[in-house]
Amino acid sequence: xxAAWTPVALARDLPRLGVMPVCVDGIDVAxxxxxxxRLAAWADRCPHRGMRLSHGFVRGEALSCIYHGxxxxxxxxxxxxxxxxxxxxxxxIRVPVHRATENNGVIWVALGDQDNTPPALTGLxxxxxxxxxxxxxxxxxxxxxxxxxxxxxxxxxASIAVAVLMQALPEGATVLHVLAEPADPAALIAxxxxxxxxxxxxxxxxxA
Amino acid sequence: MSGDPILDExxxxxxxSQLGPLGRDTRLLGxxxxxxxxxxxxxxxxxxxxxxxPVTCRYGHVWTCPGxxxxxxxxxxxxxxxxxxxxxVGVVRVKCSPLRAVENFLDIAHFPFVHTxxxxxxxxxxxxxxxxxxxxxxxxxxxxxxxxxxxxxxxSAAGGITTEYMYRVPAPTVAVLYKTCPxxxxxxxxxxxxxxxxxxxLCEVWPWMALFDDTTSxxxxxxxxxxxxxxxxxxxxxxxxxxLPLDPGMEIPTRADMTSIAYRRWLKRRGYSFGAxxxxx
Numbered sequence: 001x002x003a004a005w006t007p008v009a010l011a012r013d014l015p016r017l018g019v020m021p022v023c024v025d026g027i028d029v030a031x032x033x034x035x036x037x038r039l040a041a042w043a044d045r046c047p048h049r050g051m052r053l054s055h056g057f058v059r060g061e062a063l064s065c066i067y068h069g070x071x072x073x074x075x076x077x078x079x080x081x082x083x084x085x086x087x088x089x090x091x092x093i094r095v096p097v098h099r100a101t102e103n104n105g106v107i108w109v110a111l112g113d114q115d116n117t118p119p120a121l122t123g124l125x126x127x128x129x130x131x132x133x134x135x136x137x138x139x140x141x142x143x144x145x146x147x148x149x150x151x152x153x154x155x156x157x158a159s160i161a162v163a164v165l166m167q168a169l170p171e172g173a174t175v176l177h178v179l180a181e182p183a184d185p186a187a188l189i190a191x192x193x194x195x196x197x198x199x200x201x202x203x204x205x206x207x208a
Numbered sequence: 209m210s211g212d213p214i215l216d217e218x219x220x221x222x223x224x225s226q227l228g229p230l231g232r233d234t235r236l237l238g239x240x241x242x243x244x245x246x247x248x249x250x251x252x253x254x255x256x257x258x259x260x261x262p263v264t265c266r267y268g269h270v271w272t273c274p275g276x277x278x279x280x281x282x283x284x285x286x287x288x289x290x291x292x293x294x295x296x297v298g299v300v301r302v303k304c305s306p307l308r309a310v311e312n313f314l315d316i317a318h319f320p321f322v323h324t325x326x327x328x329x330x331x332x333x334x335x336x337x338x339x340x341x342x343x344x345x346x347x348x349x350x351x352x353x354x355x356x357x358x359x360x361x362x363x364s365a366a367g368g369i370t371t372e373y374m375y376r377v378p379a380p381t382v383a384v385l386y387k388t389c390p391x392x393x394x395x396x397x398x399x400x401x402x403x404x405x406x407x408x409x410l411c412e413v414w415p416w417m418a419l420f421d422d423t424t425s426x427x428x429x430x431x432x433x434x435x436x437x438x439x440x441x442x443x444x445x446x447x448x449x450x451x452l453p454l455d456p457g458m459e460i461p462t463r464a465d466m467t468s469i470a471y472r473r474w475l476k477r478r479g480y481s482f483g484a485x486x487x488x489x
Binding site: 028044045047048049050051052055065066067068069081082083084085087092093 | 333
């Protein structure tokens with residue numbers, strides 16, 4: 001069974017008024033956060049001319065396309081077409097909306113309707129995200145981390161307890177979102193370097 | 209005689225002024241071609257089998273046709289008008305459908321957002337009604353009475369003005385823009401987009417200009433156009449799908465997109481499908 005929720009970013013890496021492209025099960029998603037802090041995950045394509053919305057800009061509670069400035073509100077429906085300022089945009093102009101939630105410093109996205117919630121990661125703090133040019137199974141075997149009942153890889157890196165969330169990208173790459181037990185800065189830096197070493201090990205193993 | 213509407217068009221493949229002694233190996237419609245100086249000191253073009261293709265040199269560029277030309281190269285009478293500066297801008301390679309590059313050139317609604325503070329600026333975003341026709345007698349798309357407020361319409365413009373435009377599509381991968389000429393009211397500056405289709409999703413764009421502007425340096429004129437086209441490239445390389453949808457369903461046009469609607473309809477009518485997506489996905 002595939003995981004219903006995909007980890008896509010550490011919450012601190014998406015500030016208010018920020019927008020970024022992420023990938024969920026091979027689908028391009030524009031992830032953004034409004035001025036009030038509301039999180040949204042939308043199809044990464046403006047219905048007007050197909051421009052990626054992840055190149056767009058956030059004002060207030062709306063995301064606008066960078067091409068012609070069409071802006072879309074919380075429900076994904078079009079609020080404004082700047083070329084026709086007096087026009088009430090038809091209800092049919094709408095960006096497909098996915099579910100997004102934030103949990104223990106991690107942003108998760110689900111493409112379908114999900115009643116459940118992402119796995120709990122209490123007692124951990126966000127460490128870093130890193131993209132690895134290797135598949136998840138290669139990374140797991142290179143890391144020596146154990147997969148728990150909740151599907152999350154856990155173990156130790158540089159003597160710090162960590163949980164590693166894996167997000168598959170197209171063409172065999174994987175994003176690792178790493179959380180660690182609270183520790184002093186020097187220990188967290190050591191853990192961060194261990195993540196780098198894991199990346200190099202997995203990439204050389206995958207290439208071999 | 210090919211009878212293929214794609215092969216029988218003229219395409220730009222080089223700048224005459226920049227064709228060096230070694231010639232230019234390039235691609236056209238997915239096939240390799242070679243542009244080089246012939247023994248008669250005229251540019252020549254040959255395909256992968258060494259077959260000589262028809263050549264016309266006009267508007268600063270070398271044009272060729274991989275099939276049998278269905279008509280002569282389109283005419284831009286202003287190119288021969290005394291007093292104009294003819295500007296070879298150069299080439300910009302863009303990872304997009306050649307048809308998307310042309311369509312973007314026909315679009316004004318993006319000016320405030322993509323060419324901010326140059327060709328447009330908020331809150332001046334409204335696109336008024338304009339006229340669009342497919343002129344059957346010449347088989348070209350024309351948009352006229354297009355007006356837009358511009359902070360700096362041209363290198364020669366001192367401040368914001370409402371610029372009037374006309375757009376013309378004389379061939380599937382060519383667009384010609386006629387634009388209010390700040391130093392010479394009553395005349396039109398001519399700015400063209402000549403697009404060389406390398407592949408269905410890769411093209412080289414050759415802008416060319418015929419301007420009334422005796423003061424701006426050539427370097428500044430070229431920089432101005434290159435700035436604009438590099439801004440456009442950031443859009444063109446991020447549109448999905450990569451090919452231009454000719455059928456409705458995939459994209460949502462509005463009244464500001466009337467030129468684009470006519471261009472797509474005209475392409476479909478003539479069976480021009482290189483760089484196009486014909487079935488709504």
